[in-house]
Amino acid sequence: MNAALLSLSLPLVTGLLLVLLKPRRSGLCVIAISLASLIAAGFALHQVMQFGPQLLQIGGWEAPLAIRFQLTPLTALLMVFTAGLHLLVALYAARSPHSTGSEDYWPLSCLLHAALVALWLSADLFNLYVTLELLSLCAVALVALAGRKAYRPAFNYLMLSLAGSLAYLFGVALLYGRYGVLDVSVLAELAQADATTRLALLLMSLGLMLKAALWPLHLWLPPAHSGAPTAVSALLSALVVKGPIYILWLVWSEIAPPELGQPAGALFAGAGILALISGGWSALRAPRLKMLVAYSTVAQLGYALLTLGLLLHLQEPRMEAALWLFILAHGLAKVSMFLAAGELQRVLGTRRVRALKGASQNMPVAMATFAVAGGSLIGLPPSGGFLAKWLLLQPLFGQPQHWPWAFGVLLGTLMSAAYVFRVVALGFDRARPNPPSIKPDPVAQWLAMLPALLVLSLALISEPLLLWLGGVAR
Template structure:
């Protein structure tokens, strides 16, 4: 086994064993254990990324079997970067949760967060459609349990999340069964060589896409997301929005770029791109009208995922390589911004004692760092330079500007940007109003506010490290 694969397995095994041990032995200071485990996983993922950039993609057959019986893991620059991204965001949220116990619901958060981390790493590494199904189920079930930590008020959103997630899983699994019946293999690299344009393949791809879009809450299958993400504890909301919904998007990208014949991809690309534009508009309008702060942030997730869906659609329709980099830059920039916005929203709600957006009037006078964190993260969602959102949007718009006939897509991006600016400035304008603010119900925690600010600053500075980022994403091929 190569050093890169060994490090990748270490990054997977640490949170998995850590979560199981925390469930079994119940130590007193679970937060410190999780921080240490996540930090070690982060170091292993960073080292794996360094090695894979030097030697190229790596394959590992699990269990000693040869293909097509083997369950394979594959490490590429993209999967290593996603592992690093996952561990980094888990560490940030763990530091915040350790500082702010109110944000976790109860102590069960800590082992469940470790299992969520392990499920995501296993998903990034998997190169087999059934193994992807298993990791996706582990991810969804852990996410549902985390939502339920908020107590009775979250039981209905968690139940709806569970039922719709299972429906998405069944649709995906039916599609996998059709592909297996047609080609006799489930390994992605083998299917890429065998897939043909026929009715069975079309139906399989349709079922898998519907299931994955439902699990990722992509428009129009998104209605479960706002109640679940807004009703969950603050730390859980951050992980769900920043990371969990990205797992199904990754599988959707794999299915359509690696397995689907290009002819089918060109046909489906227009539908994905149109759904992305409608997500920008519909999600943005709902965020603009939301009366509660966390509901606003949750609807903005629906809207912002539209950019990723648009980039995927145009990638398939035009076979334009720049869209791949745009897609994954949107994923990374959105993840950083959403962690910051949800943590800032949680602190604002705790201190002000209310969930209403209108209660934020003058909040910057009592909580300047939290309001600044929300504003900086919102700037990345809008696409203001030098943020990661700006860099991703620039990569998305470049091919659109090169051909005059592509103006409808560019116009849709412009409308989505204006909608993002509207709901972000709705909050920022209230928060930085110089009117007399509502008195705080508890003493603000300055350190917790700075922990919310940190991912916003990282999102803001992504364009400053664009060269290594684009280099890593240039090795996306699997």
């Protein structure tokens, strides 16, 4: 647990110091701290795989009064994932200062990192609320770094995020009034399928879906993600929206009784299918590149919601591994897509998708990055997206009554292919490209390519990865 606490405290202390001191080389400091946090998270993952889950009772109190941190293989994996992506984006932001919007990016990104790590470790519903609020406030401030054009999207994000927090907090209050505890493991033993628990779970789910921009509560996400600076967009799409999804999974898989989870799972799965279709259609029609990538986040989160729903509805253990594989593959692909989109917009001097015609002749690495990351969103082999989708579909093929869910996945795949190939076809057109407004930066483009290459290679280690993820998810 000491390594996990170190991975949390390093970005937290650094963020606070950067706010106070504002040193000139903040970027180098954040890169070093992100690397140290990644090493600490990797050591925590090694420890938990060797010795099992670890607990920390904050303040010395015992359950149910204690605010408890819990390190499990899954939370350690998410800590490694978070620190790794923060390090990559920090390297890109240091190379491309335009992508941050302001020097205030550096302390805010550290505080965002710390809030996420604290969220992964928390095992108490109120502590999860606190970390979720810190995460949302940092995210809103980061969106506003883009300047006046981002103030309205940031304000809408803030207001809807506060509404989601209020709904979640009301649900937590109902559970506390009903059972007198907020510790997740204790609630898992006490929860019953009564009217109070149903209402609490409904309110918490609505709040979390609003914060995660899950369909149909997603309208704030495309303007916020597309209007934010490039480095911020990458962090928001790859990491921030995963926090509420993690809590949603925790609430329904650990606390909710099965007699409530099964009917709710069908509703979640249906919303996931509609997210795939409506989000994909909006992405296909988006006139601006970053708006297209933002709408694809809405669509791709539909896979996570669908998988969570089928996990609850069918009680199929393989769905748990598929869910976390979707989370990891989506995060890697989205970092690449947003960074590549930012480079394309900066060099071409325009945000329009139409301006990408022939762009591969000036920026082959950036266009290849978009294509490789998009292949994972579509589910092309050997990407992580393909592996997650195959794991999702396997239980559905076995019984005819589950084929409508598989048909929904097929429709979502076709929509993903349509909006990804829309960009790729323009980019690799042989027509004479628009003259670049500035010289392309090959280092920045290769930094964007790294997570795309990683997500492409996930299926090459499919057997040990799936066996390990299956054990981690439990």
